[in-house]
Amino acid sequence: MSIAHDIQSNRLLDTEIDNNFSDMTPPLTDKQVLVASERCLFCYDAPCIDACPTDIDIPLFIRKINTGNVHGAAKEILSANILGGSCARVCPTETLCEQACVRNTCEEAPVEIGRLQRYAVDRLDRSLPYPFTRESDTGKHIAIIGAGPAGLACAHQLARNGHQVTIYEAAAKSGGLNEYGIALYKLVDDYTQKEIEFVLEIGGIEIKYGQALGRDISLKQLRDQHDAVFIGIGMSNVNALNIPGEELAGVEDAVAYIRDLRQESSLANLPVGRRVIVIGAGMTAIDIAVQSKKLGAEQVTIVYRRAQSAMGASLHEQELALKNGVNFVCNAQPTQILGDDSGITTMEFNRTELDESGKLIATDEIISLECDVVFKAIGQKFSSSPLGSDDKPTLDHRGRISVNENYQTSLSDVFAGGDCINGNDLVVEAVDHGNKAALAIHHQL
Amino acid sequence: MKKNANLAxxxxxxxxxNPFWLASxxxxxxxxxxxxxxxxxxxxxxxxxxxxxxxxxNVSSRYGVHYGQNRQVLGFNNIELITDRSLxxxxxxxxxxxKDWPDRVIxxxxMVPCEEEAWKNILPGVEATGADGIELNFGCPHGMPERGMGAAVGxxxxxxxxxxxxxxxxxxxxxxVKLTPNITDVRKPAEAAWRGGADAVSLINTINSITSVNLETMSPEPSVDGKGTHGGYCGSSVKPIALSMVSEIARHPETSTLPISGIGGISNWRxxxxxxxxxxSNVQVCTAAMLYxxxxxxxxxxxxxxWMEKKGYNNISDFSRMAIPNTTDWKHLNMNYKRIAYINQDACIGCGRCFAACEDTSHQSILKTGDADNRKYTIIEEECVxxxxxxxxxPEPNAIVMKDIDTGLPHLSWLHHPANPYREEP
Incomplete structure (x- = not known):
């Protein structure tokens, strides 16, 4: 007999939870760094640089580490990517720089670029002056909407160029995805806030909290009051399953749950289902599945409508889930969630297959999985309503803000970057957008 | 059959x-x-x-090191003196x-002062031990020369x-006679040893060196209470110098029959x-043993x-000095010989190191094509020297190979080269 609606707190002891949520990839030791950095071949026109959205000169910073110039390595990283510390921790390096590493070819083991980057940034010598200086005040004032990775990178670059920046942030804390969306074990010890303190040290950046676009401030107002505006508001809506039972208690939005988890001071307090189903195939699906396991869920199953090979999450992420005891059910398309007012008991799926033309079709076969909680992790959507009705930037065919190669929107003084234009969910891409938009704004002003 | 019998x-x-002795x-x-x-x-x-x-x-703090990128010891030096125990x-x-090990060589x-009496006094006691021979330490480059011994004699x-x-x-x-490399022409001391009646020479002793400077204390390493001195450098990084010096003596007409015990960075059988x-004729090893x-x-x-068995060499003397006939002066090298590089695309990992080296520092003979996902490096044969x-x-052992090009031209040395204003007519 299954126990229906088994959702409770304190499934594990605090000590167990602390252990489960400790740093997933601990820092390299000095000796490991010596070995890892020596493996870098100092490639010419290195493929890893191409693979990094922020074009960090990876061979150069690794060489600097190897020669003992670790502070120089950190400066090299941060000058290309001011959030190089968090990127080192959260980037899916296995699909970016490390995938491009030439050491994969014969040795099937790339240089550990991400971990080396973390080593360097963590050792920026704070007894030396702040590594960036502001140019003389330009008298220009730029508004940035959203203190996420894109907005912070943009703000830092603009501040370096001598502009005044005000960031309008809807939440109570800055950091965006880094603060509210990244799995806890990837960014421990309140790293996001420490990193933002470092970003703001450049000076000339003010952050106003609790200022949501479309609620507390309007785009028109900001355009009137500033010389340029950068929008980096991410995606606020979550895709729906659109199946019966979705409204029942126990059906949760993964993004919202992770957000709560990231802000919870005592993780044992979080309600955790005994049997958890995660619908989705991306990084968020992996994150919520693994974190559910780490909180003490007995059975966690990721269900995906296509084959496992089509999953958006990298193999590395999938392995992480498997290692944490998460099950995968693939080729299963949600049809309904069963339950009552007190909660849910079962989720049903149709087995899918590919037809002759390669199109995914549902078969008659029904798969039924018992559950207490269902997490939806099937992607987020950009909501354009905060942009207002008149004089708003043009949207692209996916409904996101449309920009040109300079990250400029259809409004010449309004720029945008991060997930609200792209939606790849990558911190490092958001930083790249912020950097490039800042340079374009600087040139324009 | 006794193991490795062909090494006797x-x-x-x-x-x-076997031909492996531990050096002094x-x-x-x-x-x-x-x-x-x-x-x-x-x-x-x-x-x-x-x-x-x-x-x-001896002082405390005796060795200084020269590390590679990954803490591998490329070489180290020492400032130890001769034995610090009584004669x-x-x-x-x-x-x-x-007495206990009659089949092993001792x-x-x-090293005593450069006075006849000193040598005359010490030698009988040494001979009485039953040792197989003596080696004259004319090479020690540190400490002892200040006392008129070691390299000061060598x-x-x-x-x-x-x-x-x-x-x-x-x-x-x-x-x-053990020779110091800290001289201009190693053939001169070898000739002197020969004239003096030496049965053999051994070389090289260690090389004058300072391995590093401690940038915090501004003291050379190894540092003795904040001060350092030059020491004798050894290890695999001295091997090329030693090989050259050994070959110089072996090729030199005055010393070509003088037996040589080879020393200097020998770390493996190769x-x-x-x-x-x-x-x-045999070799002496020290640093590799000190490291491993x-x-x-x-x-x-x-x-x-x-290796000898595979090559058909029945004993050491079968291949001893086999590379000497191929060791010559620059002026005898074939100016008409041509080789060029060839990049094996299947083994190339695309690091571009060859391109950086050739483009920045050599002859611009490598072509870089392809896009970010598929870099391709090829040799521009006309430009390759x-x-x-x-x-x-x-970094890949088989990705770049040097290939001989048949120019169809006869051997032509600089001695007879038309561009040589002092050429000798054949």
Whole structure:
């Protein structure tokens, strides 16, 4: 007999939870760094640089580490990517720089670029002056909407160029995805806030909290009051399953749950289902599945409508889930969630297959999985309503803000970057957008 | 059949079970170490240099290192002096060890002041130990030269000749003269040893060096209470220098029949084979043992023996000096020879190191094509001078190979080259 609606707190002891949520990839030791950095071949026109959205000169910073110039390595990283510390921790390096590493070819083991980057940034010598200086005040004032990775990178670059920046942030804390969306074990010890303190040290950046676009401030107002505006508001809506039972208690939005988890001071307090189903195939699906396991869920199953090979999450992420005891059910398309007012008991799926033309079709076969909680992790959507009705930037065919190669929107003084234009969910891409938009704004002003 | 039987050899009349001796240095300082070495399988030792009593005193902090990128030891130096134990203790131990290990070679290294009486006094006691020979330490570059010994003698050919002659006069044992590399032309001291009647030379001793400077204290390493001095450099990074010096003596008409015991950065069997091919009859090892312990003798013997068997060499002398006829002066090299690099695309990993090297520092002979996902490097054959730099920088063993090009032209040396204004007519 299954126990229906088994959702409770304190499934594990605090000590167990602390252990489960400790740093997933601990820092390299000095000796490991010596070995890892020596493996870098100092490639010419290195493929890893191409693979990094922020074009960090990876061979150069690794060489600097190897020669003992670790502070120089950190400066090299941060000058290309001011959030190089968090990127080192959260980037899916296995699909970016490390995938491009030439050491994969014969040795099937790339240089550990991400971990080396973390080593360097963590050792920026704070007894030396702040590594960036502001140019003389330009008298220009730029508004940035959203203190996420894109907005912070943009703000830092603009501040370096001598502009005044005000960031309008809807939440109570800055950091965006880094603060509210990244799995806890990837960014421990309140790293996001420490990193933002470092970003703001450049000076000339003010952050106003609790200022949501479309609620507390309007785009028109900001355009009137500033010389340029950068929008980096991410995606606020979550895709729906659109199946019966979705409204029942126990059906949760993964993004919202992770957000709560990231802000919870005592993780044992979080309600955790005994049997958890995660619908989705991306990084968020992996994150919520693994974190559910780490909180003490007995059975966690990721269900995906296509084959496992089509999953958006990298193999590395999938392995992480498997290692944490998460099950995968693939080729299963949600049809309904069963339950009552007190909660849910079962989720049903149709087995899918590919037809002759390669199109995914549902078969008659029904798969039924018992559950207490269902997490939806099937992607987020950009909501354009905060942009207002008149004089708003043009949207692209996916409904996101449309920009040109300079990250400029259809409004010449309004720029945008991060997930609200792209939606790849990558911190490092958001930083790249912020950097490039800042340079374009600087040139324009 | 005895293991590695093909390694048994004879050097200036001294029989050894293999050509590997431990050089005169800390590993051969006392009976305990030497017995451990013999147990491990070393063919012989050159006992750490004996001198007159009172024995010198060593400082604390004796070795300095030159590291590679990953803490691998490229070489290190030392500022140790000769044995810091009394002469009699050493002589007693040598006598006992030789008695217990009759099939192993013990050579006694010696360094006393450059006076006939000093040599005359020490030699009988050494001979009485039953040791197989003596090695004259004319090479030690640190400390001892300040006292008029070691390299201070080795740098003056007349002294070498004189002391060698004394040793031959007052002792019936074979005499090996150990040469210092800290001179301009190593053939001169070798000639002097030959004139003095030496049975053999051994080389190289260590090289004058400062391995590093501590940038915090501004003291050279190894630092002794904040001050440093030059020491003797050794290890695999000195091997190329040693090989060249060995070959110089082996090629030199005045010394070409002088037996050589090769020393200098020998770390594995291949190094040993190279020294032997360039003129050494046996080899002495020190640094590799100091880094890894005596157990490396197993690979030294095994590797060399197997290689010899594969090549059909029945004993060491079969390939000794085989590379000498191919070692010549620049002026005799074939100007019409041509080789160019070839990049094996299947083995290339696309690191572009060859391109950076050739484009920035050589002859711009590599073409870079393709896009970010598929970089391709190819040789521009017309531009390639066959310098080998790309092959050297390539991290993949088989990705770049140098290929001989048949120019169809006859051998033409600089001596006869039309561009040489002083050419000799054939």
């Amino acid at each position: 050899c004879e050097f200036i009349g001294i029989k050894s079970i 240095a800390p590993p051969t300082d006392k009976a305990y170490n030497v017995i451990r070495a013999f147990e491990a399988g070393w063919g012989g030792v050159v006992w750490k240099t004996l001198g007159e009593d009172p024995a010198p005193i 009699q203790i050493n002589l007693d131990e040598i006598t006992q060890v030789k 050579i006694v290294s010696l 740098q003056v050919p007349e002294y070498i000749e004189m002391v060698t002659r004394w040793c031959k006069q007052y002792c019936s044992l074979p005499v090996i 190094d040993a084979a190279e020294f032997i091919s360039l003129g050494a 312990g005596f157990k490396i003798i197993d690979d030294l013997c095994d590797g060399l023996s197997d 066959g310098c080998n730099l790309c092959e050297i920088t390539c």
